[in-house]
Amino acid sequence: MTVTTTDPTTRSAAGAPVTSTPETSAGIALQGVTKSFGKTEVLKGIDLHLKPGKVYGLLGANGVGKTTLMSVICNHTFRSSGRITIDGEEPAENARILERTCFVHEDQRWHDDYLVDHILRALPHFYRDWQPDLAERLLSRFSIPRKTPLKKLSRGQRSAFAVCISLASRAEYTFLDEPYLGLDPTSRNIFYEELMREVAERPRTILMSTHLIDEAANLMEEVVLMRRGRIELHADVDEVTSSMTAIRGIDEAVDGFTAPYDVVSSQSLGRIHSVLVKGALAPDERARAEALHLSVEKPGLQEIVAALGILDHAVAQNLPQNSEVSEAGVTS
Numbered sequence: 001m002t003v004t005t006t007d008p009t010t011r012s013a014a015g016a017p018v019t020s021t022p023e024t025s026a027g028i029a030l031q032g033v034t035k036s037f038g039k040t041e042v043l044k045g046i047d048l049h050l051k052p053g054k055v056y057g058l059l060g061a062n063g064v065g066k067t068t069l070m071s072v073i074c075n076h077t078f079r080s081s082g083r084i085t086i087d088g089e090e091p092a093e094n095a096r097i098l099e100r101t102c103f104v105h106e107d108q109r110w111h112d113d114y115l116v117d118h119i120l121r122a123l124p125h126f127y128r129d130w131q132p133d134l135a136e137r138l139l140s141r142f143s144i145p146r147k148t149p150l151k152k153l154s155r156g157q158r159s160a161f162a163v164c165i166s167l168a169s170r171a172e173y174t175f176l177d178e179p180y181l182g183l184d185p186t187s188r189n190i191f192y193e194e195l196m197r198e199v200a201e202r203p204r205t206i207l208m209s210t211h212l213i214d215e216a217a218n219l220m221e222e223v224v225l226m227r228r229g230r231i232e233l234h235a236d237v238d239e240v241t242s243s244m245t246a247i248r249g250i251d252e253a254v255d256g257f258t259a260p261y262d263v264v265s266s267q268s269l270g271r272i273h274s275v276l277v278k279g280a281l282a283p284d285e286r287a288r289a290e291a292l293h294l295s296v297e298k299p300g301l302q303e304i305v306a307a308l309g310i311l312d313h314a315v316a317q318n319l320p321q322n323s324e325v326s327e328a329g330v331t332s
C-alpha cells in the first residue's frame with residue numbers, strides 16, 4: 001500500500017493548508033494507456049478522466065483488466081505505453097503524488113507476524129492525515145482484534161482491516177479493488193455506510209471495483225465499464241440505468257411487443273421472459289405494454305452490466321455476438 005494524505009487541499013511549503021488551484025485539482029487523466037504481460041495486451045489503449053471528489057464504480061467481467069488498470073495508475077505496475085497524470089503530474093516515482101494515493105486490494109501483503117496494533121502504530125507515518133479516532137471506531141465496528149497476528153485473522157477480518165485503513169487514511173485518491181470480497185453482508189453494510197459518511201463529509205476520488213454491483217450502486221456517481229482491456233462505457237449511473245428499459249411478462253407477449261425494438265439481451269425463466277431494450281419507452285408505448293400485462297421497469301445497473309458481460313463470455317466461447325450490444329451504452 002502506498003502513502004496518502006488527507007483532504008482536497010494541498011499544503012504550502014510552510015505546511016499551511018492552501019486551497020487547490022484548478023491546475024492541482026485536475027484529477028486523474030489517462031491517454032492511450034496500454035499494458036502487456038509478455039505477448040498479451042491486457043490494457044488496450046485506455047483514455048479516462050476521473051474528476052476530483054467523485055466516486056466511480058469500475059465494473060467488468062473477470063479478467064478484463066480492472067486490477068491492472070488500478071495498478072498502473074498507482075504505479076504498482078509499470079504501464080507499457082501511454083500517459084497518466086494525477087493533478088497534472090506524472091505519478092511514476094513522484095512521491096508528492098503517490099503520497100496522496102491509497103490502493104487497497106484483496107490480497108494485501110503484510111508481514112504475517114505483525115499484530116494489528118503494530119500496523120496501526122506505523123500507519124500515521126505513511127498517511128499524513130491518518131485519523132486515529134476513525135480507525136479506532138472502524139476497528140470496533142468490524143470487531144477486529146488488535147492483539148492478533150495478521151496471519152491469524154480470518155479472510156473477512158483481513159478485508160475489514162484493509163477497509164478500515166482505506167477509510168481512515170483519508171487518501172485524496174483511493175483505489176479499492178474488491179477489498180470487501182470476504183466481508184459478510186452485515187460488514188459490507190457497515191463499509192457502505194462508513195464510505196458514504198466519509199465522502200459526504202469530505203469528498204475524495206474513489207475508484208472502486210466490485211462484482212456486487214446493485215449492492216454498491218448507491219455509492220457510485222459514475223460507472224466505468226471495462227470490456228476486454230478497453231473502456232466500454234463511462235457515464236453517470238442514472239444515465240446508464242436510463243439508457244435501457246426492462247420489459248417482463250409471458251414469453252409470446254414480451255416477444256411480440258419487443259420485436260420492433262433494439263433488444264440488448266433476453267432471458268427466460270420458465271414462461272417468464274425478461275428483455276432489455278435500448279432507450280426509454282414513450283408514454284403511449286408504456287400504456288400499450290401495460291395493456292398487454294407486461295411490466296416496464298428501469299433496469300438495475302447489475303442487470304445492464306450482466307447483459308454486457310454475458311456477451312464477453314459468448315465471445316470467449318466463439319459464439320455469435322449480438323452486434324446490438326457492442327453499441328449499447330453511453331460513452332463520454
Ligand SMILES: Nc1ncnc2c1ncn2[C@@H]1O[C@H](COP(=O)(O)OP(=O)(O)OP(=O)(O)O)[C@@H](O)[C@H]1O
Pocket residue numbers: 037042060061062063064065066067068069
Ligand atoms: N502479473 C501478471 N502476469 C501475467 N498476466 C497477468 C498478470 N496480472 C494480470 N494478468 C492477466 O491480465 C488479465 C487481467 O487481469 P486483472 O486482474 O486486471 O483482471 P480483473 O478485471 O481485475 O479480473 P477480476 O474481476 O477477476 O478480478 C488476466 O488475463 C490476467 O491473467
